Amino acid sequence: MDSMMSERAADPGAAAIEREIAGWMRGYLAELLEIPLEEIDDDTSFDRYGLDSLASVGMIGDLEEWLGVELDPVLASDHPSIRALARALAADERRRLLLTRRLRLPAASRP
Amino acid sequence: MSGPGASAAAIQRHYDIGDEFYALWLDESRTYSCALWEGEEDLHAAQLRKIDWHLARCGAQGVRRLLDIGCGWGALLRRATERHGVAQAVGLTLSAAQQRLIEANGRPRVEARLEGWAEHRPGATYDAIVSIGAFEHFARLDQSPAEKLAGYRAFFTFCHEALAPGGRLSLQTITYENADRRDFSRFFAEHIFPESDLPHLTEIVSAAQGLFEIEQLRQDRAHYARTARAWLSRLKAQRAAAEALVGAETVERYKKYLGLLVLGFHAGTMNLARIGLRRLEKWR
Numbered sequence A: 001m002d003s004m005m006s007e008r009a010a011d012p013g014a015a016a017i018e019r020e021i022a023g024w025m026r027g028y029l030a031e032l033l034e035i036p037l038e039e040i041d042d043d044t045s046f047d048r049y050g051l052d053s054l055a056s057v058g059m060i061g062d063l064e065e066w067l068g069v070e071l072d073p074v075l076a077s078d079h080p081s082i083r084a085l086a087r088a089l090a091a092d093e094r095r096r097l098l099l100t101r102r103l104r105l106p107a108a109s110r111p
Numbered sequence B: 001m002s003g004p005g006a007s008a009a010a011i012q013r014h015y016d017i018g019d020e021f022y023a024l025w026l027d028e029s030r031t032y033s034c035a036l037w038e039g040e041e042d043l044h045a046a047q048l049r050k051i052d053w054h055l056a057r058c059g060a061q062g063v064r065r066l067l068d069i070g071c072g073w074g075a076l077l078r079r080a081t082e083r084h085g086v087a088q089a090v091g092l093t094l095s096a097a098q099q100r101l102i103e104a105n106g107r108p109r110v111e112a113r114l115e116g117w118a119e120h121r122p123g124a125t126y127d128a129i130v131s132i133g134a135f136e137h138f139a140r141l142d143q144s145p146a147e148k149l150a151g152y153r154a155f156f157t158f159c160h161e162a163l164a165p166g167g168r169l170s171l172q173t174i175t176y177e178n179a180d181r182r183d184f185s186r187f188f189a190e191h192i193f194p195e196s197d198l199p200h201l202t203e204i205v206s207a208a209q210g211l212f213e214i215e216q217l218r219q220d221r222a223h224y225a226r227t228a229r230a231w232l233s234r235l236k237a238q239r240a241a242a243e244a245l246v247g248a249e250t251v252e253r254y255k256k257y258l259g260l261l262v263l264g265f266h267a268g269t270m271n272l273a274r275i276g277l278r279r280l281e282k283w284r
């Protein structure tokens, strides 16, 4: 098992957040790019999808709006795929509690 | 005519959308350029440090006459006269709103003029010149590289003639780093800074050659990423008030613009140069 996997398995709260965010992003990209949801791939880079810096800043702004949590505009360029971005957001401990509440997820088993 | 770069109309489209709107998300000195950070202080302290850095760089302490090219809302003019013993501080801006506000404050040793540097006729020479965040407007995207360079050359020639012998110019500007004008975001060009093109550092160096020696150069893009983050954060916190002033669409546009600034400086497509220059004297 690689370290990412074990990290994820250790915290079901983070895994749920990651799942929710990835789900939102698939829907967002499908609508933005006008392609079927099934064709959106979590590991394809935003670059490959043709998102330029303006679209990437716009996406983070819309995600921020949906989550109700302030996000740094560089996130999508530092974590340039659905999986990478969702995982990075879920990995931030300070943010996790807030996101758990905002996304109405069951509270994580650990603090 | 405002000079070789952006026209007064283009500048006013950006800066004259309302003093109160900018006051909502800039620091209380209303400084609209990259701050100078040290540690964990707030935006205002970092902006004042930046102003002090430039005033020290151009040797403004206790001088008779100081010129600020692109003076914004006048924070540097005020600080120069109040804290650095400058007897007369003259500011140039193309924004009518900025000029009105500075003049309305009625500070006796501060003068704001609604004119570009190319049309400014200094009554007497200046002992020091500062220009912060205005050089970005001194060239247009539709100019050839030669025209662009000639415009910059005209700027340094103006500064050379306006300065007393041995005088200094402290310049701060955004530059292209790992990008060029072909990458310049259409969004920036159309909605934020119409008619403006950024310099490459090499263009600044070559335009100043033989007129000024470069005494100091700092590259501070991380400082601009942090400044733009602070602006963006404040704008979001003041969103309702901002929308009431300029409308939701404009606020959305500024959020994107500030986000792009953060991203550009973070990624290194743009950099921020602070350059201390000294007037060269003719020796032959």
Ligand SMILES: C[S@@+](CC[C@H](N)C(=O)[O-])C[C@H]1O[C@@H](n2cnc3c(N)ncnc32)[C@H](O)[C@@H]1O
Binding pocket: B002, B003, B005, B006, B011, B015, B030, B031, B032, B033, B069, B070, B071, B072, B073, B092, B093, B094, B095, B098, B115, B116, B117, B118, B131, B132, B133, B134, B137, B138
């Ligand atoms: C980004 S603001 C920076 C203002 C100020 N220096 C500060 O740091 O807050 C740019 C300023 O440059 C001025 N400007 C643009 N083109 C100019 C020109 N050709 N001559 C004089 N001022 C100019 C604008 O009117 C505006 O005041």
